[in-house]
Amino acid sequence: MAGTTNEILRVEHLKKYFPVPNGMLHAVDDISFTLERGKTLGVVGESGCGKSTMGRAILRLHEPTSGSVVFDGQDVVAMNKAQLKALRRDMQIVFQDPFASLNPRMTVGEAIAAPLLVQKLYERKDKDGIQKRVREIMDMVGLAPRLINTYPHELDGGRRQRIGIARALALKPKFIVCDEPVSALDVSIQAQILNLMQDLQDNLGLTYLFVTHDLSVVKYISDDILVMYLGQMVEKAPADKLFSKPMHPYTQALLSAIPIPDPDKPMNRITMKGEITSPVNPGTGCRFAKRCPYATEACTSQDMVLTEPEADHFVTCLRVQRGEI
Amino acid sequence: MEKTKTNTQRSLWQDAWRRFRKNRTAMAGLIFLCLLVLIAVATVVIDVVTQKEFYNTYVTSQNLVERLKGPSLEHPFGQDEYGRDILMRMLWGVRYSLFMGGIAIIFSLIVGGALGALAGYYGKVIDTVLMRFMDILLAIPSMLLATAIVAALGTSLVNVLIAIGIAYIPTFARTVRASVLTVKDQEFIEAARSIGCNDREIIFKYIVPNAMAPIIVQATLGLAGAILSIAGLSFLGLGIQPPTPEWGAMLSNARNYFRDAWHVTVIPGLGIMLTILSLNLMGDGLRDALDPRMKN
Amino acid sequence: MSDILLDIRDLSIIYATDDGVTEALNGACLQLRKGESLGLVGETGAGKTTLARGIMRLIPNPPGKIVSGQVFYDGRDIMELSEKEMCALRGRQISMIFQDPMTSLNPVMTVGEQIREVIITHHPNLSKAESRKQAEEMLEMVGIVASRYDDYPHQFSGGMKQRVVIAIALACNPQLLIADEPTTALDVTIQAQVLEMIHGLKVKNNTAMLLITHDLGVVAQNCDTVAIIYAGEIVEYGTLQQVYKNILHPYTEGLFGSVPRLETNSKRLAAIDGMMPDPTALPKGCKFAERCKYATDRCRAELPDMYELEDGHKVRCFRYEKEAQ
Numbered sequence: 001m002a003g004t005t006n007e008i009l010r011v012e013h014l015k016k017y018f019p020v021p022n023g024m025l026h027a028v029d030d031i032s033f034t035l036e037r038g039k040t041l042g043v044v045g046e047s048g049c050g051k052s053t054m055g056r057a058i059l060r061l062h063e064p065t066s067g068s069v070v071f072d073g074q075d076v077v078a079m080n081k082a083q084l085k086a087l088r089r090d091m092q093i094v095f096q097d098p099f100a101s102l103n104p105r106m107t108v109g110e111a112i113a114a115p116l117l118v119q120k121l122y123e124r125k126d127k128d129g130i131q132k133r134v135r136e137i138m139d140m141v142g143l144a145p146r147l148i149n150t151y152p153h154e155l156d157g158g159r160r161q162r163i164g165i166a167r168a169l170a171l172k173p174k175f176i177v178c179d180e181p182v183s184a185l186d187v188s189i190q191a192q193i194l195n196l197m198q199d200l201q202d203n204l205g206l207t208y209l210f211v212t213h214d215l216s217v218v219k220y221i222s223d224d225i226l227v228m229y230l231g232q233m234v235e236k237a238p239a240d241k242l243f244s245k246p247m248h249p250y251t252q253a254l255l256s257a258i259p260i261p262d263p264d265k266p267m268n269r270i271t272m273k274g275e276i277t278s279p280v281n282p283g284t285g286c287r288f289a290k291r292c293p294y295a296t297e298a299c300t301s302q303d304m305v306l307t308e309p310e311a312d313h314f315v316t317c318l319r320v321q322r323g324e325i
Numbered sequence: 326m327e328k329t330k331t332n333t334q335r336s337l338w339q340d341a342w343r344r345f346r347k348n349r350t351a352m353a354g355l356i357f358l359c360l361l362v363l364i365a366v367a368t369v370v371i372d373v374v375t376q377k378e379f380y381n382t383y384v385t386s387q388n389l390v391e392r393l394k395g396p397s398l399e400h401p402f403g404q405d406e407y408g409r410d411i412l413m414r415m416l417w418g419v420r421y422s423l424f425m426g427g428i429a430i431i432f433s434l435i436v437g438g439a440l441g442a443l444a445g446y447y448g449k450v451i452d453t454v455l456m457r458f459m460d461i462l463l464a465i466p467s468m469l470l471a472t473a474i475v476a477a478l479g480t481s482l483v484n485v486l487i488a489i490g491i492a493y494i495p496t497f498a499r500t501v502r503a504s505v506l507t508v509k510d511q512e513f514i515e516a517a518r519s520i521g522c523n524d525r526e527i528i529f530k531y532i533v534p535n536a537m538a539p540i541i542v543q544a545t546l547g548l549a550g551a552i553l554s555i556a557g558l559s560f561l562g563l564g565i566q567p568p569t570p571e572w573g574a575m576l577s578n579a580r581n582y583f584r585d586a587w588h589v590t591v592i593p594g595l596g597i598m599l600t601i602l603s604l605n606l607m608g609d610g611l612r613d614a615l616d617p618r619m620k621n
Numbered sequence: 622m623s624d625i626l627l628d629i630r631d632l633s634i635i636y637a638t639d640d641g642v643t644e645a646l647n648g649a650c651l652q653l654r655k656g657e658s659l660g661l662v663g664e665t666g667a668g669k670t671t672l673a674r675g676i677m678r679l680i681p682n683p684p685g686k687i688v689s690g691q692v693f694y695d696g697r698d699i700m701e702l703s704e705k706e707m708c709a710l711r712g713r714q715i716s717m718i719f720q721d722p723m724t725s726l727n728p729v730m731t732v733g734e735q736i737r738e739v740i741i742t743h744h745p746n747l748s749k750a751e752s753r754k755q756a757e758e759m760l761e762m763v764g765i766v767a768s769r770y771d772d773y774p775h776q777f778s779g780g781m782k783q784r785v786v787i788a789i790a791l792a793c794n795p796q797l798l799i800a801d802e803p804t805t806a807l808d809v810t811i812q813a814q815v816l817e818m819i820h821g822l823k824v825k826n827n828t829a830m831l832l833i834t835h836d837l838g839v840v841a842q843n844c845d846t847v848a849i850i851y852a853g854e855i856v857e858y859g860t861l862q863q864v865y866k867n868i869l870h871p872y873t874e875g876l877f878g879s880v881p882r883l884e885t886n887s888k889r890l891a892a893i894d895g896m897m898p899d900p901t902a903l904p905k906g907c908k909f910a911e912r913c914k915y916a917t918d919r920c921r922a923e924l925p926d927m928y929e930l931e932d933g934h935k936v937r938c939f940r941y942e943k944e945a946q
Contacts (some may be wrong), residue, residue, distance in 0.1 A: 046809070084521075085523075101515075104513075112519070186665050187880060188893045189664075195889060200888045220890070254810060258809060263841045263865050
């Protein structure tokens with residue numbers, strides 16, 4: 001994973017553990033990747049796999065336990081409070097729940113103006129300047145200007161999510177963590193928001209880290225896809241390659257479970273057996289071994305190593321490591 | 326659902342007021358309280374304008390010939406054991422209950438609220454230390470605590486305020502802590518952090534406005550309790566002393582004459598009861614109006 | 622016609638609140654044969670759950686009210702039944718599975734007892750040992766070992782809880798199962814497991830199913846017939862093949878265009894513009910006219926009928942008026 005000039009984000013050995021009553025919860029366990037400017041990295045996994053925690057740890061909304069996050073040449077983990085505040089201009093986040101992520105006591109205009117004021121981009125007295133910028137951003141995300149004085153509870157999910165995106169865009173960031181931004185929305189609204197996010201990326205040159213559990217969405221929006229299982233990265237590959245040639249047994253099982261909206265294409269589901277390993281004090285070995293149809297004794301006795309069997313395709317699996325696939 | 330076509334943007338507070346207005350008993354409580362506030366303000370104004378002349382002539386001057394006389398046209402609420410007009414004394418007494426209760430509650434709201442917010446927002450050690458201390462205070466019945474404080478500090482208006490203020494701190498600390506805890510874990514707090522807000526901005530712009538509803542309800546109900554405590558302390562002789570026309574003190578003095586003249590006890594008693602009742606009705610109405618679960 | 626289990630004729634339901642009258646369901650007509658699966662697809666607020674509740678006569682009144690229509694279950698009009706007869710029907714003949722497995726289980730009762738409770742309600746003569754044995758069999762049937770009979774719901778994962786809910790719903794071999802978004806809260810691999818299990822049980826007991834969902838993929842893999850619902854009205858209704866292979870209604874077209882497809886590499890989704898109309902102020906004509914690219918003046922003024930094409934495929938759109946005659 002050599003650094004290129006176009007690299008915007010480099011995450012190395014990122015770990016985030018949470019203390020729980022009976023040990024340490026390994027939410028994010030040793031994840032490394034790089035992300036190029038203007039690209040989208042999709043992060044998929046099932047609930048509780050640590051994908052949202054990873055997004056927040058990169059932004060330092062959760063303090064990483066260890067590892068490094070280098071954004072635009074600066075080490076994010078080592079930053080002090082003032083540096084971190086300045087960093088917020090460049091790195092933003094769009095949240096999953098458009099109902100919970102907006103302050104119910106703030107109007108649409110106030111919510112979008114808040115980052116401008118907090119970051120002191122505008123004087124509090126400069127009402128006209130703020131108003132102008134807020135309207136500009138609202139126009140960018142497709143919110144009608146008349147909504148500027150409405151409260152979030154008066155709006156539907158799709159419009160609220162547009163406010164969430166507007167708030168993230170207000171500071172003209174370079175990089176946005178999108179934490180399941182469309183999973184709370186209806187199908188037709190979801191498509192509108194996905195289109196909007198793509199347009200914004202094309203027009204503003206944004207880089208996305210797109211966290212989702214929806215494989216169809218992630219394939220649609222991503223350049224590269226990272227599959228997570230219980231805090232670990234099991235596979236990372238360009239989107240097309242991941243779908244056409246998944247290598248890790250978990251990725252294969254995941255892809256086979258997607259119901260295809262075509263009655264003539266019946267599912268060919270790979271059955272996963274066994275119980276899910278606990279992310280609390282997981283121990284050595286592959287965390288998927290208990291459910292893996294190919295698991296051998298070696299899988300649980302030694303730690304897995306990330307291998308690159310072909311260009312840009314990373315897999316954490318003993319079978320791949322041994323060259324069996 | 327979009328309701329903006331009519332161009333009537335309503336904040337959550339306006340929505341709450343709309344719901345509150347529909348609640349008749351709560352509105353009755355509110356109207357009665359407004360009336361009391363008006364009376365309290367009017368009597369203070371009269372005192373200032375007439376330089377207490379009116380007060381000395383009509384409220385505290387004795388007329389022993391007509392002591393304990395029942396209601397008449399001239400004195401609609403009758404006269405007390407010194408022949409003073411009970412209506413006037415009731416009107417002049419409003420301020421003690423209302424304003425002193427209000428001051429005591431504001432005091433405990435500020436102190437208790439700050440402690441609760443600290444405990445709720447920062448958690449961990451601060452939370453444990455503060456809240457265990459509050460638990461100790463809460464273990465002592467508030468009336469007993471207030472009595473003990475007044476007994477220790479001596480009877481005076483200020484000491485009564487301090488006693489009642491302290492007695493109500495734990496209730497507010499708990500309420501504020503609980504509502505801060507619920508708001509703190511909402512995603513919009515994290516969103517505020519993601520745009521670079523510091524703790525102060527988060528507490529005052531994001532947490533406090535959203536934690537207000539239960540605090541307002543608690544304050545209304547607490548005010549009722551405080552008024553009752555003030556009257557209770559005065560009744561026990563530890564609060565405001567005669568001849569000041571405080572309702573609790575009036576009730577206390579009158580209890581010796583209960584067999585001869587019912588009105589001397591019943592009227593201050595009714596006054597206290599109606600005030601408490603209207604506060605409680607209003608508090609219940611506020612709770613229903615502000616409860617987000619009632620929305621839609 | 623004797624194999625028709627459920628026959629919904631012109632069912633209309635309103636909710637009268639302070640904010641106005643909501644026409645939640647307007648003239649719905651559906652039929653379900655014994656052992657058949659009907660998929661009801663629509664977005665939030667389209668009236669899917671209202672329809673399900675209407676069949677169960679579980680519309681909260683006030684504010685809800687069934688204003689017209691009949692529901693024939695096995696030849697009997699449900700609307701004419703007494704509350705006592707209705708109670709006997711619910712649970713014994715018709716069962717319902719709700720979206721959220723977390724809230725539909727009693728947290729202070731063991732899962733086994735919750736299943737047994739349903740069994741005793743409908744077979745009061747069973748001894749305790751017999752009913753327990755039946756309940757254990759139900760648990761095994763949904764793939765949970767009988768030894769977990771005495772566990773409480775919080776000791777189960779989301780997927781297992783949903784399986785318990787299904788076990789409860791199927792405990793007395795219902796003729797009709799109404800599943801309201803049964804897998805929406807679950808991960809994709811668990812969803813596949815649960816759906817497979819429902820399918821297996823259905824085939825075994827010849828149970829008919831009304832599957833309510835927003836996921837076109839889930840319907841394609843599990844249903845025989847499909848109804849698309851929009852703003853309280855069924856807009857398209859036919860067999861799986863008819864609806865999926867010969868899309869007629871513009872809304873269905875938009876719905877399919879909004880879903881990112883795995884098998885193709887589309888770069889932009891054909892999203893539907895706008896959003897569902899305010900249910901308290903529905904337009905006079907076709908409810909979809911506002912968002913429809915084919916809409917004419919007539920569409921906005923006049924509500925189209927449900928036109929039936931030669932093959933039985935039904936659609937509520939003027940574009941097929943001629944074809945239907």
